Amino acid sequence: MIQAGTDTGGDALSFELLLDAIVLGMLVGCFYAAVSIGLSISFGLLDVPQVAHPAMLLLGSYGTYLLGRWGLDPLLAGVILMPIFFLFGMALYRGFHEIFEKRGEATGIGSLAFFFGVALIIEVGLIMVFGVDQRAVEAPYIGSSITVGDIPLPIRMVVAFVVALLFTGGLILYLAKTFTGRAIRAVAQDEGALKLMGVDPVKIKQWAFGIATATTALAGALLIVITPVDPNYYRLYIGRTFCVVVLAGPGSMGGTLIAGLILGISESIVLTMFGASWAQAVSFGLLLVVLGLRPQGLFGR
Amino acid sequence: MKSILRAILLAGLAVLGTLAPAQAQQPIKIGMAVSQTGTLGGGGRAALLGVKMWVEDVNAKGGLLGRKVELIAYDDQSQPSTTPTLYTKLLDVDKVDLLIGPYASVPTAPIMPIIKQRDLLLMSNFTFELNRDLKHDKVFNNAPWTNAENLTGGMFDIAVKAGAKKVAFLAADQEFTQNVTAGAKRIAKRLNLETVYEQIYPPGNVDFSAMIRAIRAAKPDIVFVASYPNESAVILRGVNEIGVGDSVKVFGGAMIGLQFGPVMENLGSLMNGVINFTSYVPEKTMDYPGVRDFLARYTKRADEEKVDPLGYYLPPFSYAIGQMLEQAVTATKSLDHKVLAAHLHKNEMKTIVGSIAFDALGERAKPSVPMVQFQNVADKNMEQFRQPGKMVIVAPPELKSGEAVVPFEKARKK
Numbered sequence: 001m002i003q004a005g006t007d008t009g010g011d012a013l014s015f016e017l018l019l020d021a022i023v024l025g026m027l028v029g030c031f032y033a034a035v036s037i038g039l040s041i042s043f044g045l046l047d048v049p050q051v052a053h054p055a056m057l058l059l060g061s062y063g064t065y066l067l068g069r070w071g072l073d074p075l076l077a078g079v080i081l082m083p084i085f086f087l088f089g090m091a092l093y094r095g096f097h098e099i100f101e102k103r104g105e106a107t108g109i110g111s112l113a114f115f116f117g118v119a120l121i122i123e124v125g126l127i128m129v130f131g132v133d134q135r136a137v138e139a140p141y142i143g144s145s146i147t148v149g150d151i152p153l154p155i156r157m158v159v160a161f162v163v164a165l166l167f168t169g170g171l172i173l174y175l176a177k178t179f180t181g182r183a184i185r186a187v188a189q190d191e192g193a194l195k196l197m198g199v200d201p202v203k204i205k206q207w208a209f210g211i212a213t214a215t216t217a218l219a220g221a222l223l224i225v226i227t228p229v230d231p232n233y234y235r236l237y238i239g240r241t242f243c244v245v246v247l248a249g250p251g252s253m254g255g256t257l258i259a260g261l262i263l264g265i266s267e268s269i270v271l272t273m274f275g276a277s278w279a280q281a282v283s284f285g286l287l288l289v290v291l292g293l294r295p296q297g298l299f300g301r
Numbered sequence: 302m303k304s305i306l307r308a309i310l311l312a313g314l315a316v317l318g319t320l321a322p323a324q325a326q327q328p329i330k331i332g333m334a335v336s337q338t339g340t341l342g343g344g345g346r347a348a349l350l351g352v353k354m355w356v357e358d359v360n361a362k363g364g365l366l367g368r369k370v371e372l373i374a375y376d377d378q379s380q381p382s383t384t385p386t387l388y389t390k391l392l393d394v395d396k397v398d399l400l401i402g403p404y405a406s407v408p409t410a411p412i413m414p415i416i417k418q419r420d421l422l423l424m425s426n427f428t429f430e431l432n433r434d435l436k437h438d439k440v441f442n443n444a445p446w447t448n449a450e451n452l453t454g455g456m457f458d459i460a461v462k463a464g465a466k467k468v469a470f471l472a473a474d475q476e477f478t479q480n481v482t483a484g485a486k487r488i489a490k491r492l493n494l495e496t497v498y499e500q501i502y503p504p505g506n507v508d509f510s511a512m513i514r515a516i517r518a519a520k521p522d523i524v525f526v527a528s529y530p531n532e533s534a535v536i537l538r539g540v541n542e543i544g545v546g547d548s549v550k551v552f553g554g555a556m557i558g559l560q561f562g563p564v565m566e567n568l569g570s571l572m573n574g575v576i577n578f579t580s581y582v583p584e585k586t587m588d589y590p591g592v593r594d595f596l597a598r599y600t601k602r603a604d605e606e607k608v609d610p611l612g613y614y615l616p617p618f619s620y621a622i623g624q625m626l627e628q629a630v631t632a633t634k635s636l637d638h639k640v641l642a643a644h645l646h647k648n649e650m651k652t653i654v655g656s657i658a659f660d661a662l663g664e665r666a667k668p669s670v671p672m673v674q675f676q677n678v679a680d681k682n683m684e685q686f687r688q689p690g691k692m693v694i695v696a697p698p699e700l701k702s703g704e705a706v707v708p709f710e711k712a713r714k715k
Contacts, residue, residue, distance in 0.1 A: 016518075020511040028508055124338070131607035132342035133563035134530055143571075145510075145542040154510055154542040227507045228534045228567060232339050232379075236505035272511050276474045276501040 020151055021272040022265055027157040029264020033257040034164035034222055035237060036244035037171055038215035043242070044250035045188040046205050046212075048096065049112045054237035055119035056213055060085065060220020061135075061229045062126055068137040075139075075163060078221025082214040089213025092118070093206045101202075119234065126231040136228035160222045165257075167218060171211075172253040184208040188251050239280075243287050249300020259298060262286070328371035329364070329636065331356070331626070332397030334387040335404050335426075339379025340529070343561060344615050345404040347608040348426060349374055351616030352401060354599065355623025365630050373397060381408045388412045392419070398636045401622055402426045404615065407476055416440065422638035424622045425663075427580075427615060429477060432662045439642040440663040441625070443618045445580055445654075445671075447664040449484015453554045455672035455696025456576045457488045457523065460551040463707045465522035467548075469498035471512060471536070478527035481555040485525050497521050506532055509539040517546040524549055524709075530558030537571040549709040553577040559675075562611035562683055569680030574712030576674045576705060581613045581654060582692040584702035587671065591653040592617055611686055621652035672696040674705050674712065 035057055042050040060081060067077035100111045141155040175181035183204045186194050191201045223229060244263055248255030263283050271279040290298055333352065336345030356372045364370055373395050375387045384403055391397045392415075400416075402409045402425035409428050413435055416423045422439040425431060430448055432440045446452045457465075468489050472482040479501075489496060498519040500512050509532075516524055524545055528536055533556040545552060553575040558564040560579045565572065581587055583596075599612045609616075628651070629644045630636060649658040658666040673692040678685065685691050693703035706712035 017511065017515055020514055024508055024511050031507070127338060127342070128607075131563075132338070132346060133561065133609065134343075134534065134558070134567065135563075136534065136567040143538060143541050152510070152514065152543050154508070154539065156538075157508055157510070226535075228531055228564075230340075230343070230531065232342070233505075233531065268511065271502065271506075272515070276503045276506075279503050 016150070017272055018269065021268040023148075023151055023153070024157070025265035025268030026261060027153070027161045027264070028268060029261035030161045030164040030168075030257070031157075031222060031226065031260075032240060032244055032264050033168050033260025034160075034215075035219040036241040036248075036260060037168050037253065037256050038212040038219065039241050040245045040248065040251065040253060040256040041184070041208055041212035041215075044245050044248075044252070044256075045184060046208055047188075048093070048115075048209065050115055050212070051112065051238065052115040052118040052122065053212075053216065054234035054241055055122040056085070056089075056216040057220045057223060057237060057241075058126065058229060058231070058234040059122055060217040061224035061233075062130060062220075063217065064221040064224050065130075065135045065137055065229075073139055074137045074221045074225050075159070075218070078218040081217035081221070085217040086210040086214035090206050090210040092213065093209035097202060097206070123231050123234070130231065132231060134228040134230040135224070137224050139225065142225060156225050160226055163218070163222060167215070168253065168257045171215070172257075175253055180204070180207060184211075185251070239284070243283060246297055247287050247290055249294075249297025252297070252299035255297065255299025326368065328369040329366070329399070329630075330371050330373060330395060330397040331399045331401060332373045332388070332391030332395055333401035333403065333426075334375045334377040334384050334391070334408070336379040336408065337376040341379040341405055341408070343530075343563075343609065344427075345377075345379070346606065347603070347612050348404045348615040348619040350599065350602055350606055350608055351612070351619030352623055354595070354602065354616075355620045355627075359623065359627055365627060366634060366636075377403050377408045379408065381411050384408045384412045385415060388415055392421075399626060399630075399638075399641075400424070401619075402428065405429075405477070406431050413437070413440075420638070422642050424626060426619065426622065429480060432664070436662060438646070438661070438663075439638055441642075441645050441659055442664050443622050443625075443654075443657070445618075445665060445669055446578075447660070447662075447668040449481050450488055451668040452481055452578050452670055453485050453525070453672070454488055455670070456525075456551055456554050456578075457485070457492060457494075459576065459672075459695055459705045459707070460523045461492055461494075463522075463550045465550050466495060467497045467519075467521045468494045468523040468525060469516045469519055469521035470496065470525050470527075471498075471500050471502070471509075471516065472525075472527040473529050473532060474501045474503050475529065477557075478529070478555065482525070482527045485527070485554060489523075489525075494523070502532070504529060504532070507535060509536050510543055513539045513543045513545060517544065520546060520548040522548060522550045524552045525554040526552070527555040528557065530561070530564055533558040534564065534568055537568055537575070541571050545709065547708065547710055550707045551576050551705070552709045560614035562609045562613075562686065565611070565678075565686055566681065566683045569682070570678050572675040573678050573714070574675065574706065574709050576672060576695060579614060579671050579673050579692070581617055582671060582673055582694065583613070583687060584671075584689050584692070584694050584700075586694060586700045586702045587655075589653055589655045595620055595653050610683060613686075617654050621650075621654045621657065624652045625650040625657065669697055669700060671700050674703075676703070676706065676712070 039053045042048045063081045064077040141159045145152045187204045194201045244259045248259035270282045377383045406428045417437045425442045427444045472478045629641045633640045660666045671694045674695045694700045695705035
């Protein structure tokens with residue numbers, strides 16, 4: 001019997017299964033990085049406890065679904081939604097800044113409750129508009145596979161992998177090479193110094209939060225390409241996205257990509273070789289070990 | 302002094318006299334908690350609409366025992382931790398007369414101690430083997446199954462007839478799916494089937510490619526799947542992308558989601574060939590008196606309330622709960638839980654989902670779970686499911702409306 005940790009019908013099959021698990025784990029891992037990268041900016045760089053990030057992701061999925069009903073490709077829909085999400089993110093940050101940051105309560109329980117509230121409003125709003133049933137999109141790359149080596153790979157996962165990789169890479173370059181990108185990283189290190197340089201840190205943070213929110217539009221499109229969604233689906237991603245960001249170390253974009261891959265591959269291997277009950281336990285166990293050895297995360301400073 | 306006392310007594314009697322008719326006019330309160338948000342929200346809202354429609358119908362006929370019926374329904378948010386509080390509130394604050402259970406076992410299980418301790422009648426709503434150990438004599442389940450064996454047994458019978466010897470199990474790591482899979486394993490053992498693959502997956506898994514490939518490598522005759530809606534969709538996509546191989550004679554079993562209109566519309570032709578449990582489908586063998594009329598009225602309401610437009614799985618059975626309460630209360634002229642429970646045990650109830658008789662545990666005396674095979678299903682067409690022939694009942698014999706197509710690859714092309 002082929003079962004977690006038992007006789008897998010021979011070493012060859014066992015090796016094949018392991019290879020399968022690693023390759024598919026890489027695809028899923030890259031997707032995890034894409035859905036977490038925005039949180040890495042908002043939580044990792046700006047210190048904003050953005051627990052509504054996965055709910056924003058779901059909003060991106062539903063936006064994609066809505067545009068898909070007019071015949072738009074899901075990924076194109078994700079890109080079209082990005083500026084709208086960017087503006088929404090800027091407005092959300094402004095509200096957060098006025099209510100909490102100005103009073104010096106940015107990281108307190110109140111701000112955490114604020115973002116939980118935003119997540120709940122999004123969930124209830126989605127239920128009211130779309131109902132509670134699951135929604136899916138259609139695209140030529142959903143529902144077929146390509147064979148790489150001996151491994152058949154669903155094209156939707158490969159597309160998600162490529163887009164996630166380009167997307168994350170682009171964001172890393174933006175933060176490293178552009179003036180605004182460097183200003184965003186600077187605001188995370190020393191807000192006071194930025195003020196002395198004549199830059200308004202609030203404006204930079206608002207811009208950065210807009211970018212973080214805009215990422216959820218495309219990541220949400222990737223989510224609905226991979227799996228159908230329903231209004232409470234975001235809850236599954238609260239743990240995962242924070243796990244990736246904390247594992248990577250706050251603010252490390254490249255680290256987010258690697259942490260996503262580590263999480264995806266380890267989940268996939270554990271699921272295939274040892275069984276489902278261990279899959280999430282091992283992911284979070286890994287997080288605990290890393291935090292024990294490197295409290296700043298794998299790539300945090 | 303005497304005259305003052307007499308005056309007070311008379312005044313008191315007068316007050317009582319005016320109160321008595323008012324008391325008689327008070328509505329009969331029926332309380333329930335049902336998921337309107339969260340993972341069970343889709344089914345819960347549709348189920349609630351079924352109950353609401355019965356309340357409206359019974360009130361239009363003049364109510365029960367000459368009193369209007371009032372429904373008090375709270376959202377349990379699909380969280381089992383909320384139901385004990387909500388039912389305590391229904392009982393102690395709202396002072397309801399009768400209780401209907403939440404949708405599904407998980408939110409119902411935590412209220413069972415309250416029901417047992419207070420010796421109450423509970424019309425439970427699509428629960429699964431919930432009263433097996435508690436053995437409370439006042440719990441009645443409206444679902445058409447009694448245990449895991451009769452929930453998915455029909456699929457195994459078809460497979461064995463087609464010569465199946467090897468089985469693969471793929472199940473979600475959650476309570477219902479694990480219980481059903483345990484039952485399916487008992488069936489496999491009884492039928493001397495060899496288990497060649499077994500995998501439990503965590504909720505929210507987004508890719509099943511590796512598992513489907515491993516199933517194909519194990520060459521099973523039966524692939525038994527017990528999954529929740531999101532994963533059911535991803536699994537069927539995976540089967541289409543990767544393929545489960547030519548060895549597979551039957552595929553399916555307990556895939557949740559394939560009973561709900563929006564999911565069925567999304568999946569379309571991907572469901573072809575899958576054999577799966579359900580509760581009601583519009584085949585001629587299930588054309589019970591009143592069910593078509595109910596569904597026609599339900600469809601109009603479903604659009605307004607943004608719930609499952611087909612409403613086959615839960616709403617007719619929720620409506621049936623109301624019908625059973627109505628018959629028991631009318632026949633006994635009582636709201637006493639003991640009297641009503643005794644009546645429900647002794648008598649066969651007439652409902653829009655057929656006649657229902659209960660066993661000692663309040664489960665169906667004659668379980669009859671339609672096992673359907675999806676045939677000739679087209680993409681993106683909700684209306685096709687309103688016609689017979691798309692969800693053909695292939696077991697049990699008393700409900701059978703067509704023949705199962707095997708093997709699975711051949712059936713997929715139908």
